[in-house]
Every structure is written in structure tokens, then in C-alpha cells.
Amino acid sequence: LGPEHPNTAQALNNLAFLYVNQGRYGEAEPLYKRALAIFEKALGPEHPNTAPSHYNLARMQLQQRMFPPARELLERLTSAQLTWLLRELPLQPRELRATQLAALPDAVATTFALLDVDHGALELALQTRLNRQGLLAAIEQRQRQLAASSPQVKDLAERVAGLDRQLASVSLPAKQRPALRQERQRLEAELFRTLPSLRIEPVSSAQVAAALPRDGLLVEFQQYRPFLGFNKGKAQWGLPRYMALLLHPDGRSALVPLGEAAPIDKAVGQALEATARNNQDPRPLWRQVSRLVLEPLQPHLGGIGELFLSPDGELHRVPFAALPTSTDPQRLLSDVVRLRILTTGRDLVRLQQPAKAGGASVVMANPAYGVVAAAKSSTAAGTATSGGKRGGQQRSAELRGGLRWDPLPATEFEALQVAKLLGAGAPIEGPQATAARALQQRAPRVFHIATHGFFFPVTLPQARGDSALPALAAQEDPLLRSGLVLAGANRPELNPADDGYLTASEATGMDLEGTELVVLSACETGLADVQSGEGVYGLQRAFTVAGSRATLLSLWKVKDAATAAFMAHYYGRLRQGEGRAEALVATQAAFRHHADPLYRDMYVWGAFQLTGDWRPIQRLSSGSAASAR
Structure with a gap:
């Protein structure tokens, strides 16, 4: 096939992967680089088949603690992946988008694993979080906005919505669902081929920082797993952990490790259960959540008047406005700062656009x-x-x-x-x-x-x-x-x-x-x-x-x-x-x-x-x- 064919690059990539598993890093690195150069020339830097060479080489360098070159590779990979996702995912049926996203090399996970051991990767991690958190929802929102851009598009959108309603019906027999799902995928693919550009512009941390008020602070919580290296050809990942990425209006950023996720998730679950059952005082349990989540942030909260939080993992279930402060359990977080909950810090840029005029409430x-049917007791009959x-x-x-x-x-x-x-x-x-x-x-x-x-x-x-x-x-x-x-x-x-x-x-x-x-x-x-x-x-x-x-x-x-x-x-x-x-x-x-x-x-x-x-x-x-x- 010749030295520049993508199949040749794939063979080089596979041989390099074998060398990494054998600990022969010096022999693996030039093969990965040759494979990457071929893929970028033959397919382009954004092609999905190019990504594994980026990814494999970056993980090998991470394992060897070669942080600057790993960081450079992950910057290229995350940028190329984002460009491809914003171009291609809007054209995919909804049910396939998450699957296609999951099939890509997980540059996001590797980026936060790198940040765990290389704080020089903070800007890269912050950019990644701001652009990838809630990406599928942003794509779906843009699709919905443009779905009625022409009578043809509107008709297709209504037919897809009709199938949605049928699939959502609890009365629909199970045997009819596969055919309806297949028809929905076909119609949705046709719909998005007729739509105008669905381009979503990436945001920079500088743009988000500029959207913050002068006394504001953005906290992006992130769940991640540390990278432990390779064992018998398989990447090994540690137990989940949480970190917080902080962004100030002047562009300054900071990283705050929060520790293992299991104790935090357990504390949140126990506090939620006690509160929902209303059979005990939940305040001590929420104080424990505050100690685990807010106390590490405390050194960075001086002078902060407006706090923007973008949760991740089980932190989505935390009632932050009701959470006691870590310094004074008698005061709530919402008593000391103006609290805002966002899906992603990217929303700060989006919400700068004026709201459209709505109709009557x-x-x-x-x-x-x-x-x-009437019954003898409210427990059995559901009496109001x-x-x-x-x-x-x-x-x-x-x-x-x-x-x-x-x-x-x-x-x-x-x-x-x-x-x-x-x-x-x-x-x-x-x-x-x-x-x-x-x-x-x-x-x-x-x-x-x-x-x-x-x-x-x-x-x-x-x-x-x-x-x-x-x-x-x-x-x-x-x-x-x-x-x-x-x-x-x-x-x-x-x-x-x-x-x-x-x-x-x-x-x-x-x-x-x-x-x-x-x-x-x-x-x-x-x-x-x-x-x-x-x-x-x-x-x-x-x-x-x-x-x-x-x-x-x-x-x-x-x-x-x-x-x-x-x-x-x-x-x-x-x-x-x-x-x-x-x-x-x-x-x-x-x-x-x-x-x-x-x-x-x-x-x-x-x-x-x-x-x-x-x-x-x-x-x-x-x-x-x-x-x-």
C-alpha cells in the first residue's frame, strides 16, 4: 500500500501499542509519531481515525511523566475532536449521538487525569470543561431552534415529534417499538440534512471570565479518574475523584482537589435521604457535605460576592442554596454570596444575549x-x-x-x-x-x-x-x-x-x-x-x-x-x-x-x-x- 497509506499508519500504531505494553517506550514513540503524521496527511487532523494516534501517544507520555509533550498532544486532540463533533454530531440521529461520542478516544478523561499530576494543564482542562460539558444538550437546542426554518424542515420536525410521542406512550406495544425507532432515525437523518449550518462556536476561558461580574467567581466541579498506566495491554484508571476548577473575572484560574468521590457521594446520598424522609434533623449531614465540598474552596472565596457553580456527578443533587457554610454552620451559603447554578460556565456567554419576547404566561x-375505584382506606385507594x-x-x-x-x-x-x-x-x-x-x-x-x-x-x-x-x-x-x-x-x-x-x-x-x-x-x-x-x-x-x-x-x-x-x-x-x-x-x-x-x-x-x-x-x-x- 505504500508508506503513506492509512492502513500502513494503522499497522504502525498497533505495533507501537504492543511495544508500550512491553515497556519498550523508546521504540514505540517514533512509530506513534510516524502513524500520526500519516493520518494527519491522508485524513486530516480532525478525522476520527487520526485521534487514536494522538491519544495513545499522549497516554504513553503521561505514563512516563513527560508532561509538556503530553499536554501539547492533548491540546491538539481536544481541539480537533471538538471541531469534528460540532460539525458531525448535529447530523446524527439523537439516539446515535451519545454512542458516537462514547466511541471516540476519551480525550476529556485523559485531560483531567493529566491535570491530576500536572497543574500546568489547568488552562487546557478549563477550556475542555467549558466546551464539552453539556455539549449534546447545546447541539439539541440548536437543532430545535432551526427545525422550523422552512416549511419542509418544519414538516419533517413534526413527523419526528409525532414518532417521539408514540414512542413515549406507555400504551405502545413493545413489538411496535423497533420499527418506530428505525423510522424515527431515518426521518431525523433526513431532517438534519436539510437544515442550515448548525455550527456552535467554541468559547474561550477569556470570554467566560469577561462575562463574570467584578466580584464573581466561577466554580466548575469535575469528576475524573486518575490514570494508573497500562497493565497487559489495558489502561488502568483509579477510583473516581472530584476537583474544582476556579475562574476569576480577570482570567486568573485555580485548581482545588476535593478528594475521592465515594465519601462525597455517600455524604450527599445520606443527607438527601434524611431530608426527603423528614424523620430526623438533616443539618449535621449537610454540614458534612459542606465540609467535604465547600471547605476546600474557602481560601478562594474571600471578597467573592457572586458565586457561579457548575456541578458534576452527584453534586447535581446538592441543594446548594440550603447548604451551610463551612466556617459557620448557622449560616447558609446563600446568606453570604449571591448564588447561581449553571449547567456549564459556557452559559455565562450565552445568557449575555437578550431574551426573546415571550407570550402570555x-x-x-x-x-x-x-x-x-373507592376503597376502605386512603393507603389502598389513593384518596386525596x-x-x-x-x-x-x-x-x-x-x-x-x-x-x-x-x-x-x-x-x-x-x-x-x-x-x-x-x-x-x-x-x-x-x-x-x-x-x-x-x-x-x-x-x-x-x-x-x-x-x-x-x-x-x-x-x-x-x-x-x-x-x-x-x-x-x-x-x-x-x-x-x-x-x-x-x-x-x-x-x-x-x-x-x-x-x-x-x-x-x-x-x-x-x-x-x-x-x-x-x-x-x-x-x-x-x-x-x-x-x-x-x-x-x-x-x-x-x-x-x-x-x-x-x-x-x-x-x-x-x-x-x-x-x-x-x-x-x-x-x-x-x-x-x-x-x-x-x-x-x-x-x-x-x-x-x-x-x-x-x-x-x-x-x-x-x-x-x-x-x-x-x-x-x-x-x-x-x-x-x-x-x-
């Missing part, structure tokens, strides 16, 4: 879930009580082994209060509060939904019978295992076109460009599968992809009446012109000092987390209600 609440929990469900043999959702009568009063404060029309309630009606909304300024939420872990055992539970819990796609419960959910078989469940997958197709805030006044709407590098695969991601600039969700179940009171107070502050984040902190503070002891529990006020734009909502303050109608 929409409130949806108190859905009619369906008729449940004003103290019910949003997200709670009954599982019993009497109910065909499936789910039955309790009515939430307090949401009716909540909806009336919220609609009045927003200057919205009459709330959408009862039989009208359907998934189909929710999907029809077009960019309301604020979209408030008060109902049950659900999230089914992939490991949840399937229930018996033909209920919604097996179909929802058995889905591989995490966006089909999380969502909202709406009208008809207790009788999904009655309407093949609308089973009563609005999944996160369906929500990604909504048109929320111009929506300033989505509030999911429902329990556990913040729960989802966590994927390092992409965040949480659930409702927050879905509504962000759909175009919403901010989402307010809950991390655990809260009693119905308490949620209604919390939301009324929150919207009252928004209407007075307070920022989305400030209004949340002030509402939490008010509930911590509430006259009702129940409302003073962290179980009530600590559940809600705001992600995204933290500033006031334009045209929502008192005296401007008419403009919101």
Missing part, C-alpha cells in the same frame, strides 16, 4: 388523573388529602400492579394565586390539563405546572400487569423515564394519542424560545440520570433544550399545601422585580422563620433549586401586569 395545575406529596404514588395488587396518582387539591388554589400574580389567563385545570395541551404551548413568558412528577431509575423492578410502570421504567432513554403526570394518567388506555404522561423526551421538542422561566411545582422533578460531562438527563435538561432560560425544580417530595404556599411567596417576590435567584433565596429565608413549624423544616424550603438565568424577569414587576396578558 401559562399556569397548568390540578389535572384530573382519572377515576379510582390536602397533605399529599407531589410525586407520591400508590402501588398495590388491587390496582392491577400499577400506578395511581392522588389528586392534588391544593394546586387549584396555588394556580389561582400564581395566575393572578403573573397576570396570566385562567389556569388550565382538570380534564383540560393534558400532556397534549402542555406540548401545544408556544413560548409563554413563564410556564408554571403544578402536578406530580416522576423519575424511574433504570434499576427499578418492573411491576406486574399492564400498568404504566413497566413501560416507563423499562426505557433505556432516561428522558423517557422522567416527566410530569397530567390528566388521564390513571387511565392511559382510554386515549391512545395521550396517555397522561409528559416525558422529558417529549418536552425537548417544545417551542420555549422566549420563555424566561419554567417552574415545575412537582416533586422530584430535579431527579434524573446523572452523566458526568452532560449533567442530568431529565426535565431540567429537557426544558433547557426546548429554549427556557431558567428552570425551578424540586429535589425531593414536598407536601402539597406547603408547595403551594412556597410558590405563592416566590411569585410575589418575582412580581416585585426581584431576580429569579434572589426571590428563591428570600422565599427560603422567609420559610426558615415561618410561624408554622412545619414550614421551617429544610424538607419544605430546601427542596427547590433554580438552574439557569438568575436575573429579574422583564415585564413581570408590579404595575406591568397588563403587558403580561
